[in-house]
Amino acid sequence: MSKISALNLIRKPDVMTLGIELPLDNDWSPEGLARARATGRPHGVADLSSQTDLIRRADALGFAAVWARDVPVFDQVNMGDAGSVYDVFTLLGFLAGVTRHMALGTAAVVLPIRHPLLMAKAAASVDALSGGRLLLGVASGDRPVEYPLLGLDFDGRGERFREAVGYMRQAWQPGGLPVDGRRDPTLHILPRPAQASIPLIVAGQARQDDAWLAANMEGRFVYPGNLEKLSLQTKAWSDATAHKGVFISAFHLDLLEDPNASAQPIRFGARLGRKALVQHFGALARAGVDHIAINLRQSSRPPAEVIEELASDVMPRLGKIPAIHAA
Template identity: 75%
Template sequence: MIIKLVAVPYLPAMTRNSALDLIRKPDRLTLGLELPLDNDWSPAGEARRTEQGRPPGVPDLSRQTELIRWADDLGFSAVWLRDVPVFDRVNMGDAGSVYDVFTLLGFLAGQTRNIALGTAAVVLPIRHPLMTAKAAASVDALSGGRLILGVASGDRPVEYPLLGLDFETRGEAFREAVAYLRAAWQPGGLPVNGERMAGLDLLPRPDQPSIPLVVAGQARQDDAWLAANMDGRFVYPGSVERMAAQVARWRAATTGPGAFISAFHLDLLDDAAAPAEPIRFGARVGRNGLIAHLQALVAAGVDHLALNLRQSARPPVEIIEELASDVIPALATKPKAHAA
């Protein structure tokens, strides 16, 4: 018996230099989705959480895999995961995506074909860099070179004493981890006490020549160090004017290369013409206003936006469908500059 396999189209790693090429396009802004994919921060979501008996801060993951596969088929450029090792009910009240970040990345590598897999962000100082290098290389190889490793120094002080680590030296530990990752992903021996040790190699090799590192926040580093050592920046949501200034500083420091990424909390209304109303880290807005805002971000120089749907009144499935059918096509080309 001959079984005919139906190929799912995707962008092979050999046709691009970096997973950043999946989210950084010369002619348009790209959109991604930030996990978890629920609307638990809306009144309807809160009512559902109470009915299901989930503690506050623990997301509804019942449809997440299905929605990610669908987003992959619909043309979203990335899915973003956060690194939340411990559910701190008292100080943070947010369990993130619940699963270990690298375990979930490996699972999603087998569930998707096109979409970039991004972290926003792995806290480098609380993990041994050898194990981080191994886990990241494994995800990159399994996904065909689709990993974007967002990294940070961490802003949850409770995690450091739990692991017996010094919170105050996390900036130095972050720099050391970055240097280790860069060396470990290349042939020539693993770093041991600052030297490359021949005969010790990390397997698997990443599918990409080097896994792109994108810094979330400042990671207790100055702009010059970040520009020299990072492949992109992931900044907190802000106004168009603030983001334009951040992009300008980043482009000047890096002489152009590197992705500039931000996030946006979206409550997309049924009424396409509904004006924008600010919410925490984003807006409640109709489709037309959202497109206008996204086009303003394009003009500001933003490459990619990760959308968080947790505050949305409508179910995420409806919003994902509208974004794919009406918003992503509207971003296919950069808006023309107005004549003076």
């Protein structure tokens, strides 16, 4: 059986790893908003013109993962955010071919709106194409417009989430697909995943209790929060999973040119210089955070500059900070 695990790409015993959350632009900065207006691009639709080159560069520089969101419908009025724009599995299949090292994560697939057989097929395909680098982030969804468009019941999404998890787990294993409560040995999902079991990372609560999540998920992905809140969350997750569960948080970053600039809060993150960022990330590592997915949409500087500085001056300084809850 394969011993490959994409979890090992983001969880290290002596370092908190960094990843990039897509789309990889800075369209939520004042400069980015001005560019969008000048080109007539709708607010909330990302500028993807440099994204592929930036992802290649991040992969070469040692970023541990790239994360793509699942936004099937651009709800321009109520949400105003088109997410990663492309279908998430089409995008990750493409990225499997243009990256070599980083994990490919979904943050997160809205599991109840997709048929679990087709979900299992799509995930297995990305995992096989990438050589076992898929981290399947899953959620129950917080955009009610998607459910009626697909003729699905929004209130029943918690039960559908649990059923889909159980189905995919079986579909990825030898022995045949589940049919009417039994395995049919003549029906199979191809390709087989490169990993023995594709890791599932829950985003949010997914309408489940903590005990079920701890028993059925390999990782947890949370919104940014203050240090006290994150410490409580990491400890609860670590205890519930016997120190085996991976803990991930996002962070919206505006990295200023002045390395000595103090931190100022922005939505879901901070505007600060390099020294304050290293100090903050060190505190997160000591609190038990294994991996940070950095979002640059509010960056006042070009993403290419920030990626280079993070790789040269931030990531090397995270290598000696143990995450106290890491396995």
